[in-house]
Amino acid sequence: MKRISMMGCPNVGKSVLFSRLTGVNVISSNYPGTTVDFTKGYTRIGGEKFELIDVPGTYSLEPISKAEEVARTMLQEADIIINVVDATHMERNLYLTLEILGMKKPTIIALNLWDEAKHIGIDIDVRQLEKLLGVPVVPTCAITGEGVKALTLKLRAAKQSEQIKPMTEEERWRKIGEIIRKVQVVHHRHHTIWEHIADITVKPATGIPIAMIVIFLIFLFIIQIGNLIIEYLMDPIFYNYYGPWIVEFVTAFYPEGLVHEILIGNSTLESLNFTQSFGLLTTGLYVPFDMVLPFVVTFYIMLSLLEDTGYLPRLAVLVDTGLHKLGLHGSAIVPTILGLGCNVPGALATRIMETEKQRFIAATLMAIAVPCMAQSAMIFGILGKYGMRWILMVYGTLALLYISLGLVLKRIIKGESPELLLEVPPYRKPDPVTLLKKTWTKAYGFLVEAVPFVLLGVFVMNLLYISGVIELLSGLFSPVLTTLLGLPKEAIVALIMGFLRKDIAVGMLLPLGMTPQQLTISCVILSTYFPCVATFVVLLKELGIRDMLKATGLMLIVSLTVGVLMRAILI
Amino acid sequence: MSGRDVKVTPLTALLPGEKARIVALGHGKGRQRHLRTMGLMEGKIVEMVAMQPARGPLVINVDGTQIAIGLGMARRILIEKM
Numbered sequence: 001m002k003r004i005s006m007m008g009c010p011n012v013g014k015s016v017l018f019s020r021l022t023g024v025n026v027i028s029s030n031y032p033g034t035t036v037d038f039t040k041g042y043t044r045i046g047g048e049k050f051e052l053i054d055v056p057g058t059y060s061l062e063p064i065s066k067a068e069e070v071a072r073t074m075l076q077e078a079d080i081i082i083n084v085v086d087a088t089h090m091e092r093n094l095y096l097t098l099e100i101l102g103m104k105k106p107t108i109i110a111l112n113l114w115d116e117a118k119h120i121g122i123d124i125d126v127r128q129l130e131k132l133l134g135v136p137v138v139p140t141c142a143i144t145g146e147g148v149k150a151l152t153l154k155l156r157a158a159k160q161s162e163q164i165k166p167m168t169e170e171e172r173w174r175k176i177g178e179i180i181r182k183v184q185v186v187h188h189r190h191h192t193i194w195e196h197i198a199d200i201t202v203k204p205a206t207g208i209p210i211a212m213i214v215i216f217l218i219f220l221f222i223i224q225i226g227n228l229i230i231e232y233l234m235d236p237i238f239y240n241y242y243g244p245w246i247v248e249f250v251t252a253f254y255p256e257g258l259v260h261e262i263l264i265g266n267s268t269l270e271s272l273n274f275t276q277s278f279g280l281l282t283t284g285l286y287v288p289f290d291m292v293l294p295f296v297v298t299f300y301i302m303l304s305l306l307e308d309t310g311y312l313p314r315l316a317v318l319v320d321t322g323l324h325k326l327g328l329h330g331s332a333i334v335p336t337i338l339g340l341g342c343n344v345p346g347a348l349a350t351r352i353m354e355t356e357k358q359r360f361i362a363a364t365l366m367a368i369a370v371p372c373m374a375q376s377a378m379i380f381g382i383l384g385k386y387g388m389r390w391i392l393m394v395y396g397t398l399a400l401l402y403i404s405l406g407l408v409l410k411r412i413i414k415g416e417s418p419e420l421l422l423e424v425p426p427y428r429k430p431d432p433v434t435l436l437k438k439t440w441t442k443a444y445g446f447l448v449e450a451v452p453f454v455l456l457g458v459f460v461m462n463l464l465y466i467s468g469v470i471e472l473l474s475g476l477f478s479p480v481l482t483t484l485l486g487l488p489k490e491a492i493v494a495l496i497m498g499f500l501r502k503d504i505a506v507g508m509l510l511p512l513g514m515t516p517q518q519l520t521i522s523c524v525i526l527s528t529y530f531p532c533v534a535t536f537v538v539l540l541k542e543l544g545i546r547d548m549l550k551a552t553g554l555m556l557i558v559s560l561t562v563g564v565l566m567r568a569i570l571i
Numbered sequence: 572m573s574g575r576d577v578k579v580t581p582l583t584a585l586l587p588g589e590k591a592r593i594v595a596l597g598h599g600k601g602r603q604r605h606l607r608t609m610g611l612m613e614g615k616i617v618e619m620v621a622m623q624p625a626r627g628p629l630v631i632n633v634d635g636t637q638i639a640i641g642l643g644m645a646r647r648i649l650i651e652k653m
């Protein structure tokens with residue numbers, strides 16, 4: 001099978017074009033411009049099947065970071081290159097184009113954002129551009145799909161450029177100047193309403209209040225819509241249909257005994273008890289599907305909106321000053337926000353930070369103080385009924401930890417903290433199809449990752465209970481838990497479970513009959529003491545064993561200290 | 572070039588709404604290339620869009636592209652006001 005690599009600068013619409021060209025079976029989703037992970041899919045053009053690769057966006061092939069190295073390798077391994085060029089920023093996009101054409105691979109150019117270029121008054125002579133570059137050029141508008149068909153039809157005409165030779169940097173810039181003069185005419189530009197909004201949202205006096213409102217609205221939306229989905233869709237399904245059916249079904253085969261216990265716990269037709277029965281087919285499915293999935297879906301819709309409209313980089317600019325005090329810079333908002341969804345992509349996204357010091361700080365702060373959506377959903381679930389202030393106390397404590405730890409780490413970790421340098425793209429209308437596809441990929445990814453772990457966790461816990469190991473451990477750890485933290489010694493089960501999955505671990509606090517104070521302390525400790533195993537593995541790969549040991553030590557110390565302090569204040 | 576004095580100042584001297592011509596990028600070769608591929612080139616007109624308080628980053632506009640750049644980096648870019 002031939003391989004097509006799609007290459008281009010960041011923010012040229014490569015992902016949208018990619019999802020236009022590929023079917024649904026796309027492997028691994030990437031966060032535009034943030035990680036070196038790439039996306040791979042398949043496409044059928046003229047009866048032939050191709051492998052299509054969405055190469056991470058870079059401005060150049062010069063290896064200044066991992067992203068360019070990866071891009072260069074992928075270029076060399078490809079049979080055909082589709083170079084996606086932003087028609088509204090030809091000048092700087094052509095640098096990469098000339099580098100690619102110098103590599104002598106069959107290439108075709110998609111001149112994307114063609115609609116946008118026309119809209120703001122940029123005329124480009126496509127025929128002339130083709131002649132100067134020596135490869136086919138097809139104007140496209142990825143969001144409407146215009147020109148995409150023409151692009152696939154012309155794919156076979158992709159060829160090596162005769163005109164463009166490998167050249168030095170100065171020669172390239174000179175050549176670009178020449179090309180631009182010959183093919184591009186810019187008419188009078190009028191300030192659009194979106195440009196005014198763009199300015200308002202990045203000026204501090206207006207931008208900071210707007211950012212606060214946006215963040216507040218996003219959280220409100222996630223919580224409200226998540227709750228609506230639970231109330232009107234998931235709960236009815238579980239309580240009216242699935243619950244009674246599964247109880248009857250299991251009871252028909254195993255009226256009682258060990259298997260009955262493990263499968264549905266103490267659920268009965270009268271009391272389904274999904275949250276506390278701790279059966280594989282009751283709690284094990286109810287927690288991920290009913291209590292967590294609705295929030296995960298709404299979270300990823302909001303995240304995609306933030307990404308695709310172009311608001312995220314503006315947020316990065318506004319928080320840059322503050323994050324500098326923590327040894328980071330504005331871009332660190334990306335791993336933090338991703339971490340609020342799931343710590344695994346959050347950990348991967350720490351790669352956008354330039355130095356080892358910044359990566360360590362970003363990763364450690366995320367692992368300690370940023371609870372994932374699955375965990376948050378459960379925290380809302382168990383603390384919500386005691387009132388908002390307990391939830392605020394959990395998040396307030398975590399935010400305080402994020403800041404104070406950052407202040408300390410900035411001082412004690414050696415290394416450099418470089419400054420922000422970031423393109424702030426214009427606001428764009430997000431494409432609903434791409435948005436839904438992205439959300440689907442991530443929600444699906446959540447289910448595939450979470451459900452097996454939850455089930456495994458529930459199963460192992462059942463075995464540990466039955467074999468008496470839990471009793472042993474809770475006896476062993478009871479000095480720490482009861483004396484230091486003021487928690488019942490049975491809380492050890494949640495801490496054990498927390499190594500596997502944080503959501504179900506929070507759920508395990510429910511049957512222990514704790515006070516809201518104890519629950520609050522437990523939630524904070526569960527967030528901070530150790531990342532879940534999936535995050536741990538990724539962090540180990542990203543940071544290396546030495547830094548990971550440092551981070552882990554820090555987590556344990558911080559968690560215990562905060563727990564003891566909270567106990568002194570609350571209980 | 573006319574004989575009149577052109578005052579070359581760092582980019583940080585520009586106030587929001589003001590425009591200037593870029594004279595020199597003033598960094599190492601690698602950083603210069605990076606800046607050029609982002610659209611920051613000698614001879615281009617920059618406009619200051621916003622300055623974040625407490626020595627935060629600047630947001631500038633070059634050819635319709637907005638770029639956020641840290642204060643330290645911006646100090647080394649030289650401009651002449653127009």
Ligand SMILES: Nc1nc2c(ncn2[C@@H]2O[C@H](COP(=O)(O)OP(=O)(O)O)[C@@H](O)[C@H]2O)c(=O)[nH]1
Pocket residue numbers: 008009010011012013014015016017032033057112113114115116140141142143144307308309310428429430431
């Ligand atoms: N108007 C317009 N917007 C587009 C077009 N292609 C992509 N976009 C938008 O541009 C933004 C960036 O696209 P994306 O595919 O994420 O960029 P990437 O970084 O190159 O992958 C998104 O908000 C898209 O909806 C296009 O042809 N016309």
